Amino acid sequence: MPSSEISEFLIAESLDAFPDVLKGGIVAIGNFDGVHRGHRAVLDAAFGLGHGTHHPVFAMSFEPHPRTVFNPTNPVYRLTPPSLKLEVLRVCGLDGALILPFTREFAGMEAHAFVQDILIDTLEISHAVTGYDFHFGRARKGTPDYLRSAGAEHGFGVTIVQQEEDEGADVISSTRIRDSLGQGDIAQANALLGYRWFFEAKVQHGDKRGRDLGYPTANLQLGENCPLLQGIYAVKVKTADGWFDGVASYGRRPTFDNGQPLFEVHLFDFKGDLYDQDLRVHIISRLRGEESFETVDALVAQMDRDSEEARAAIASVQPLSEIDHKLLDFTA
Secondary structure, three states, X not given: OOOOOOOOOEEEOOOOOOOHHHOOOEEEEOOOOOOOHHHHHHHHHHHHHHOOOOOOEEEEEEEOOHHHHHOOOOOOOOOOOHHHHHHHHHHHOOOEEEEEEOOHHHHXXXXXXXXXXXXXXXXXXXXXXXXXXXXXXXXXXXXHHHHHHHHHHHOOEEEEEOOOEOOOOOEOOHHHHHHHHHOOOHHHHHHHHOOOOEXXXXXXXXXXXXXXXXXXXXXXXXXXXXXXXOEEEEEEEEEOOEEEEEEEEEEOOOOOOXXXXXXXXXXXXXXXXXXXXXXXXXXXXXXXXXXXXXXXHHHHHHHHHHHHHHHHHHHOOOOOOHHHHHHHOOOO
């Protein structure tokens, strides 16, 4: 953890808004989509450099995702959209985060200008920490070796963190996590993240069919390019009234209308109105795939079994990490 005396997590969304109190600090640079275990190796290196000093430690990231800017017809699904990325960075213990707008013009900045104008003149950094695959500047000429040389020339330290591998010696990446979600392998996605994957969405009005079945649901719309495999999930949900366990169905409701994909959450032991609330849903485990039932009674019987299985899965949950402990609020 950084040993600076900054008591709150500071956020700046432009260079002009960068707070003076973070100047002279140690910056961890990257896109950090997901803030997964590989990203946290970069953050941990920054924390280690800040330990025992008064240097603040902060992250520099970019929005939107560079691949989306250069290929807008095929946008990258964000494991952690900006607000959620900031939430994970906050619970990691950083002093702050600088989120710079990523545009084609920004991408065209010369590498030496990025170093001089941003890292030196504006941020006044004492040390930069990046991953082995971080590049910056026009034509990606700002390589890790370039950054090392620039640091030696201008008097700031540079640490390049090598790739982080999982227990099977495979590289941890945001792409692997998206693939795991698409395969319904929630256990692997969560293990690579080091916390339970979560999303936020606003509750929409629906046809209230779940209420008639004895399972009232909060209807949530996921992004069009969300890779999550359709099926039934055990979930923990944060509402305006606190935390609730639940079971969720993500799919097209084949027993009824086979419509557009919808994430329908039933909260256990909840009474009240969730309409128009923003819910935060943490995926604990995948219970089964989506099925079509010949009768409503057969569907309800399966929903009863799903609820029992979800309760059992949630009851056995233990924190995957200190970050998971904080995000899921295991004291709740």
